[in-house]
Amino acid sequence: xxxxxxxxxxxxLTAELAFLTRALKAPTLRESVNRLAERARAESWSHEEYxxxxxxxxxxxxxxxxxxxxxxxxxFPARKSLEEFDFDHARGLKRDQVxxxxxxDFVAARENVIFLGPPGTGxxxxxxxxxxxxxxxxxxxx
Numbered sequence: 001x002x003x004x005x006x007x008x009x010x011x012x013l014t015a016e017l018a019f020l021t022r023a024l025k026a027p028t029l030r031e032s033v034n035r036l037a038e039r040a041r042a043e044s045w046s047h048e049e050y051x052x053x054x055x056x057x058x059x060x061x062x063x064x065x066x067x068x069x070x071x072x073x074x075x076f077p078a079r080k081s082l083e084e085f086d087f088d089h090a091r092g093l094k095r096d097q098v099x100x101x102x103x104x105d106f107v108a109a110r111e112n113v114i115f116l117g118p119p120g121t122g123x124x125x126x127x128x129x130x131x132x133x134x135x136x137x138x139x140x141x142x
Contacts, residue, residue: 028061029054082129085122093122101130 014034021030033054040050082102087095106113113130115123 026058029058032057081132082126085125085129089122092117093126098126101126102133104130104133107134 017033018030021027021033036050036053036057039045040053045053082098085098087093087098101113115127117123
């Protein structure tokens with residue numbers, strides 16, 4: 001928020017809004033509230049229009065960053081994808097089967113997947129990719 005203070009009836013609204021947006025964990029709202037307030041005044045928005053604009057900004061930011069925050073919270077061992085999986089190293093795996101896991105059809109069918117094999121054959125890589133795909137799709141509402 002800019003350093004400009006807005007005072008109303010002895011209240012420092014800038015500080016109050018900064019506190020409230022921090023308490024709500026709404027950083028995008030904190031950054032845009034003053035800009036939107038100026039625009040609302042200039043365009044004679046109703047209170048509801050101003051509130052809707054503020055909340056739309058925050059929701060859009062959360063949608064954009066939601067998948068990444070869930071992936072961080074999941075603490076995956078590394079950033080891996082099925083596209084970079086080395087099938088030459090793991091000769092026993094079939095490319096089609098691994099690609100099918102990436103579609104997550106087994107989740108919708110409520111089926112289990114078990115990765116078995118000796119060390120170094122890509123079990124953790126595949127599992128991480130499938131979990132990451134699940135988190136990314138969940139963040140996109142699928």
